[in-house]
Amino acid sequence: MSAASASHGLTGVASTLLTPLYGRAHARRLLPSTDFSDPLATAVLERTGYRPSEVLTDRSNALGSLHRAIVLDRLTTAFTTEHPDATVVSVGIGLCTRNARLADRVPDSVRWVGIDTPDVMTLRRRLLPDRGIDLHAASVTDPDWTAALPAEPGPTLVIAEGLLMSLAPQDVAGFLDRTHRALGPGTELLADLFHPWVVRSGRHPIVKATGARFHSGYRGCAGLAAAAPGWQPLGEHGVMERISPAHRATAYAFRLVGLGHPRYTVARLRAVARPTAAR
Numbered sequence: 001m002s003a004a005s006a007s008h009g010l011t012g013v014a015s016t017l018l019t020p021l022y023g024r025a026h027a028r029r030l031l032p033s034t035d036f037s038d039p040l041a042t043a044v045l046e047r048t049g050y051r052p053s054e055v056l057t058d059r060s061n062a063l064g065s066l067h068r069a070i071v072l073d074r075l076t077t078a079f080t081t082e083h084p085d086a087t088v089v090s091v092g093i094g095l096c097t098r099n100a101r102l103a104d105r106v107p108d109s110v111r112w113v114g115i116d117t118p119d120v121m122t123l124r125r126r127l128l129p130d131r132g133i134d135l136h137a138a139s140v141t142d143p144d145w146t147a148a149l150p151a152e153p154g155p156t157l158v159i160a161e162g163l164l165m166s167l168a169p170q171d172v173a174g175f176l177d178r179t180h181r182a183l184g185p186g187t188e189l190l191a192d193l194f195h196p197w198v199v200r201s202g203r204h205p206i207v208k209a210t211g212a213r214f215h216s217g218y219r220g221c222a223g224l225a226a227a228a229p230g231w232q233p234l235g236e237h238g239v240m241e242r243i244s245p246a247h248r249a250t251a252y253a254f255r256l257v258g259l260g261h262p263r264y265t266v267a268r269l270r271a272v273a274r275p276t277a278a279r
């Protein structure tokens, strides 16, 4: 079977959306103690016609995706509780159903926007009965991707879940720059990132499973914030550490040799006023 012959038709980086979808779809089995539930993900995963060889179904990767979603759900709930007039923009949304999952925890006044490449948006429209979210087919590397945003979005939370590592460093910098220009100070960004050593090694199993490549890594939240002017690091939220004591020990050991920087983390950044020269 060729790489594109599964019924979802996705290849390369687009097919990386299957692994986090799998984690959320199997939440009840993987984490029986969690109140995380995403029945829509379970239904949609089946509709993709995915093949096991292109999805990381091992506990470590499936649980890692699931814990990432749990961390981001918590941070999204906190932001929208503080800002009931917020817009939540998911860049590289894939088949993520956060808006439906958090419907009873997020005020109805919150606006949801999803961006992904045209091939993924076509698949999403075919497989998912989306309601209450504005979807746009665009690449975040397009200079005008922010044209998809509401004219006056108010306080905005941008979520890049599983995205930045697959962009070239100059594209991450451009994405941060355009996001800042379009949305301005006060905008928050949540993004998961790998340390540059992981990216350089090229040995993450998703690379083997999908043919996607990693291009960008950062030394934690401060490293990402330094990629473009006007971004302030607010903090890091561990993901793999949540899986088991062994994962915590591994993450700790990496930090020891990595001069305190995490192997993998969810970074939280806020846009602040830029120095005059950078505007």
Ligand SMILES: C[S@@+](CC[C@H](N)C(=O)[O-])C[C@H]1O[C@@H](n2cnc3c(N)ncnc32)[C@H](O)[C@@H]1O
Residues within 6 Å of the ligand: 013, 014, 015, 016, 017, 018, 020, 021, 091, 092, 093, 094, 095, 096, 115, 116, 117, 120, 138, 139, 140, 141, 160, 161, 162, 163, 166
């Ligand atoms: C690992 S998947 C994550 C999907 C989703 N955020 C989730 O967690 O389920 C990465 C997603 O980023 C999207 N993507 C990659 N490059 C992109 C780009 N330049 N612009 C928009 N989306 C992109 C892919 O198509 C894919 O849906």
